[in-house]
Amino acid sequence: MSIFLAIALVQGVPMGVQSQQIIDAIDRVVSAGLMNKDASGNFNADGLVSRADLAVILVKTFGLERRKTAQKPDMELPDVPKSYWAYSAIQTALKTGTMSGYRDGMFFPNQRVTRAEALAIFAQAYGVFQFPDASISEILAKYPDAGEIPNWARKSIATALYEGFVNVEFGTNKINPLKPMTRWDIAYALSKYLERQARPSSLPVPDEQPPDRGVGR
Numbered sequence: 001m002s003i004f005l006a007i008a009l010v011q012g013v014p015m016g017v018q019s020q021q022i023i024d025a026i027d028r029v030v031s032a033g034l035m036n037k038d039a040s041g042n043f044n045a046d047g048l049v050s051r052a053d054l055a056v057i058l059v060k061t062f063g064l065e066r067r068k069t070a071q072k073p074d075m076e077l078p079d080v081p082k083s084y085w086a087y088s089a090i091q092t093a094l095k096t097g098t099m100s101g102y103r104d105g106m107f108f109p110n111q112r113v114t115r116a117e118a119l120a121i122f123a124q125a126y127g128v129f130q131f132p133d134a135s136i137s138e139i140l141a142k143y144p145d146a147g148e149i150p151n152w153a154r155k156s157i158a159t160a161l162y163e164g165f166v167n168v169e170f171g172t173n174k175i176n177p178l179k180p181m182t183r184w185d186i187a188y189a190l191s192k193y194l195e196r197q198a199r200p201s202s203l204p205v206p207d208e209q210p211p212d213r214g215v216g217r
Contacts, residue, residue: 028194034061035186035187136155149177
């Protein structure tokens with residue numbers, strides 16, 4: 001329960017309420033089969049998310065293997081052999097354009113992702129809203145550390161924020177884009193995504209229709 005206490009204290013929310021919200025979100029994600037607990041029944045909410053972890057989660061969540069481009073031939077990845085535990089998910093994430101490789105065809109599956117990277121990639125899988133630049137700036141202006149978001153991630157993170165997938169810091173409203181993505185961070189995004197599927201007509205901005213959403217690149 002230490003992670004629940006820590007988050008409750010950091011966010012300044014009554015511990016009982018906050019802890020229950022965290023437990024409910026984690027249980028929802030685990031029940032949906034999108035993430036797992038370890039053999040001891042621990043979720044390890046403060047554990048960090050690797051690129052391989054993210055690929056597996058995204059394939060499960062968005063059914064990326066059903067997209068047309070997922071049927072393309074596998075790519076040659078020097079650091080992801082066919083025996084690698086997340087080989088199939090990584091191939092699917094790359095072929096659908098949800099994630100990208102690095103120089104020399106490397107994927108770096110064990111590399112930890114930042115919140116900016118993970119949230120932007122999550123939005124790519126979900127489908128990025130084609131916001132005009134002015135709308136992106138307006139959305140991001142609410143967050144004091146939005147200037148830390150890499151330029152390439154601004155539109156994607158604006159989509160994630162608009163859809164309520166980002167657990168911003170209570171009290172400061174910070175995104176913390178350069179901090180490592182934790183299992184709790186991604187569980188929060190997944191939980192909100194599942195809620196949105198259950199209530200698709202719900203909008204985070206009342207009386208405003210969302211802009212067209214493009215397929216993740």
